[in-house]
Amino acid sequence: MTVADDLNVAADIPAKAAPGLTRKGALYGVLTALMVVFCVVPFILVIVISFGRKIEGAAWVWDFTFENYQRFFVGTLWPDEVTFLYLQQLGYSFYFAIIASLLAVLTALPFTLLLTRLKRSTQAIWLVFILSSLSMSEVFIVMGWDILLSNNSGLPKLFQVTGMTQWLKDVGWFQTLRDIGLANPRNVKFKPSEFATILTMSYLVWPYAVILLYPALSRLDPSLSEAARTMGASRWTVIRTVTLPSIRLPLMGTTLLLFVFLLGSYVTISVFATPDKQTTAVAIYSNIRGSNLNAPFGSAQAVILLISASICLYFGHLLNSKAEAR
Amino acid sequence: MTDLILSGVSKTFGNTRAVEPTDLAFAKGQLTALLGPSGCGKTTLLRMIAGLENPTRGQIKLGDDDITDLPAHKRKFGMVFQSFALFPHYTVRENVAYSLTIGGMAKPTALEKAESLLATVQLNGFGDRRVGELSGGQRQRVAIARALAQEPQVFLLDEPMSALDAKLREDMQVELRLLQQRLGITTIVVTHDQREAMTMADTIVVMSNGRVEQVAPPQEIYHKPANAFVADFIGKANFFDGLYQSGGVMIGSQTLDVPANFAPESPVRLAIRPESACLATEPGQNRIAAVVGFVRDLGPVREYHLTTDIGPIIVEYAAGSEEQKLTAGDKTLVHLPVDALRVYPRAAA
Numbered sequence: 001m002t003v004a005d006d007l008n009v010a011a012d013i014p015a016k017a018a019p020g021l022t023r024k025g026a027l028y029g030v031l032t033a034l035m036v037v038f039c040v041v042p043f044i045l046v047i048v049i050s051f052g053r054k055i056e057g058a059a060w061v062w063d064f065t066f067e068n069y070q071r072f073f074v075g076t077l078w079p080d081e082v083t084f085l086y087l088q089q090l091g092y093s094f095y096f097a098i099i100a101s102l103l104a105v106l107t108a109l110p111f112t113l114l115l116t117r118l119k120r121s122t123q124a125i126w127l128v129f130i131l132s133s134l135s136m137s138e139v140f141i142v143m144g145w146d147i148l149l150s151n152n153s154g155l156p157k158l159f160q161v162t163g164m165t166q167w168l169k170d171v172g173w174f175q176t177l178r179d180i181g182l183a184n185p186r187n188v189k190f191k192p193s194e195f196a197t198i199l200t201m202s203y204l205v206w207p208y209a210v211i212l213l214y215p216a217l218s219r220l221d222p223s224l225s226e227a228a229r230t231m232g233a234s235r236w237t238v239i240r241t242v243t244l245p246s247i248r249l250p251l252m253g254t255t256l257l258l259f260v261f262l263l264g265s266y267v268t269i270s271v272f273a274t275p276d277k278q279t280t281a282v283a284i285y286s287n288i289r290g291s292n293l294n295a296p297f298g299s300a301q302a303v304i305l306l307i308s309a310s311i312c313l314y315f316g317h318l319l320n321s322k323a324e325a326r
Numbered sequence: 327m328t329d330l331i332l333s334g335v336s337k338t339f340g341n342t343r344a345v346e347p348t349d350l351a352f353a354k355g356q357l358t359a360l361l362g363p364s365g366c367g368k369t370t371l372l373r374m375i376a377g378l379e380n381p382t383r384g385q386i387k388l389g390d391d392d393i394t395d396l397p398a399h400k401r402k403f404g405m406v407f408q409s410f411a412l413f414p415h416y417t418v419r420e421n422v423a424y425s426l427t428i429g430g431m432a433k434p435t436a437l438e439k440a441e442s443l444l445a446t447v448q449l450n451g452f453g454d455r456r457v458g459e460l461s462g463g464q465r466q467r468v469a470i471a472r473a474l475a476q477e478p479q480v481f482l483l484d485e486p487m488s489a490l491d492a493k494l495r496e497d498m499q500v501e502l503r504l505l506q507q508r509l510g511i512t513t514i515v516v517t518h519d520q521r522e523a524m525t526m527a528d529t530i531v532v533m534s535n536g537r538v539e540q541v542a543p544p545q546e547i548y549h550k551p552a553n554a555f556v557a558d559f560i561g562k563a564n565f566f567d568g569l570y571q572s573g574g575v576m577i578g579s580q581t582l583d584v585p586a587n588f589a590p591e592s593p594v595r596l597a598i599r600p601e602s603a604c605l606a607t608e609p610g611q612n613r614i615a616a617v618v619g620f621v622r623d624l625g626p627v628r629e630y631h632l633t634t635d636i637g638p639i640i641v642e643y644a645a646g647s648e649e650q651k652l653t654a655g656d657k658t659l660v661h662l663p664v665d666a667l668r669v670y671p672r673a674a675a
Contacts, residue, residue, distance in 0.1 A: 248415070
């Protein structure tokens with residue numbers, strides 16, 4: 001091959017590369033378009049619809065009004081009358097999500113710590129089992145808990161048959177259960193109740209908590225706690241002063257993630273929460289698909305829920321950044 | 327005067343015996359090195375002393391107190407870990423003050439004491455730094471200061487130099503030894519580095535396969551190794567296998583005079599340090615014909631790698647001290663002095 005041939009080959013390179021670049025560009029273009037169509041467009045639609053208006057007795061129309069947001073924060077009769085019904089529902093969303101996520105993390109933490117101390121093969125079996133439990137849908141899990149806590153066939157029946165109910169009455173604890181809504185005059189009852197709601201929500205996200213905590217806990221250097229022990233720290237002091245501070249960031253991250261996930265919990269709340277403690281997620285559904293058919297207001301609630309979750313994530317991120325900076 | 331006593335202490339993990347029944351006494355105020363290859367059980371032994379592992383059998387006594395079942399946090403032996411195990415969420419000062427604050431000392435007092443301990447390990451002004459901002463040597467000093475904060479009766483160090491580079495390691499060995507002598511704390515150091523053990527220890531415990539092979543001061547360990555393993559593990563040695571016959575050892579066609587008595591025809595192993603063997607010009611007792619194969623000049627010492635009828639022999643001289651300078655291919659005689667030969671029983675092949 002001569003120098004001239006070499007030059008010809010070199011001259012051909014851009015011409016050959018161009019179709020490759022075009023194909024790559026087309027692929028990126030299609031992927032971007034898909035992202036826009038399936039992720040961004042629905043999101044923008046929800047925001048746009050939240051400014052729409054519901055025609056009483058008919059469907060809703062496109063508009064640009066803040067009525068739906070006003071209704072959410074101060075009620076439709078504002079300024080004559082102020083109601084906080086929807087803020088209260090948002091409050092319950094936060095209430096259930098915070099307690100359930102904390103409960104899940106607090107119970108998953110010791111379990112995961114123990115898990116990391118098992119043999120590798122045993123750890124693998126447990127992790128596969130926990131991962132497989134993630135494949136169960138919320139509906140399936142809630143149905144199981146619904147049966148378990150039902151008055152006629154679940155735990156209350158077991159309490160009655162085994163004499164536990166009578167024992168609770170004898171020792172005087174039955175009245176306490178009645179006071180907190182976990183018993184009727186005859187027997188214990190677990191649903192509907194905050195107890196059943198929080199328990200089921202925690203159960204739903206518990207495997208996620210284990211999976212999210214596992215990497216951080218398995219990387220935890222055991223010599224840190226051993227060093228603390230040789231310096232006079234009891235087991236509890238080691239957990240308080242060494243283990244927990246060492247995994248502070250993953251703990252906070254896991255809690256935040258579960259919290260945001262639980263904010264949108266729908267089936268559990270519909271089945272186990274009392275009517276006066278329904279959450280924003282349930283209200284959104286009843287507005288968009290349920291009896292109200294008020295998509296603009298439902299959309300406004302969805303936007304507010306999303307913004308609330310984003311604010312929480314932002315504060316979580318701020319806290320993490322501060323902790324990392326230390 | 328002894329302080330820490332181990333009687334028949336052993337440890338088994340499943341079917342594996344990590345530490346054979348061991349009797350040891352650690353003299354008060356002395357530095358003892360547990361020396362051996364990886365997996366010989368020295369760290370397990372140290373962890374049992376610290377209370378981080380429970381002995382399968384045996385008793386550990388500190389003075390008159392039986393501490394065998396005493397949990398680690400009640401023994402309060404200061405311990406420096408191989409990874410240093412400094413708490414990343416605390417500052418250097420808070421790390422050093424840890425044992426004091428959890429022990430109930432007022433935080434300002436504890437931090438003040440931590441500062442003085444940091445001065446002891448020459449880390450003045452480092453108190454506010456995070457652990458991640460320190461070099462390996464500085465981390466080790468913090469770990470030492472932290473372990474000393476609770477004024478331990480026994481100070482334990484698990485491979486404390488292994489994370490340091492060679493130069494820093496040498497400096498820290500001397501520094502740690504001086505600090506230990508100044509404070510007079512009973513100290514046990516686990517190491518696989520014989521040079522480290524020789525530098526720092528009053529007594530060396532050589533271990534192999536969970537068993538104590540020899541307990542002696544460094545010089546005795548070097549010059550009078552109790553068995554072939556110790557002779558091989560500590561320093562360098564030339565080994566020859568042969569059969570004992572009245573007054574000598576038969577190796578191939580050669581017979582060497584040795585200072586030991588065994589039953590006739592007993593299989594034995596001879597050992598001699600390279601610096602104890604020497605080149606010779608005149609024939610005589612234990613002088614064997616040799617050919618120089620290779621000369622290795624290391625600066626302070628020169629090694630002659632010789633080929634002989636009884637096997638390869640290395641002879642070492644301080645540079646320039648040898649009477650004859652040889653080069654590869656030269657014929658010579660090698661002298662193995664009787665009093666420098668060590669003879670050990672050997673299992674028959």
